[in-house]
Amino acid sequence: MAVKLIIYTQPTCGPCQEEKMWLTQQGISFEDRNIRENTAYFNEAIDLGANATPVTLIEKENGERSVIHGFDKESLKRELGL
Numbered sequence: 001m002a003v004k005l006i007i008y009t010q011p012t013c014g015p016c017q018e019e020k021m022w023l024t025q026q027g028i029s030f031e032d033r034n035i036r037e038n039t040a041y042f043n044e045a046i047d048l049g050a051n052a053t054p055v056t057l058i059e060k061e062n063g064e065r066s067v068i069h070g071f072d073k074e075s076l077k078r079e080l081g082l
Helices: 014-025 037-045 073-080
Strands: 002-009 032-033 055-060 067-071
Touching: 002 014, 002 037, 014 073, 037 073, 055 073, 067 073
Parallel strands: 002 032
Antiparallel strands: 002 055, 055 067
16 A cells, blocks of 8 residues: 555646545545645646646555656556555
8 A cells, every 4th residue: 555645636637636535535645736826736746647637646655656647547446446
């Protein structure tokens, strides 16, 4: 299971809202980083290869990191062991 899940989002992004709602329904906690309110978050998302939101960073207990671009429910299920 993930130690930390960070979602880079923006308020006008429909898929961002859908992903956050889906994760909440699954009982999965996450940190929401609004790239419109914080330049550092914007730069972090760019460094992860983002050209759109959401961008999800999953850091696992073993130190492995995964990045998912867009709201990709199947990739999230796989990476989170659901």
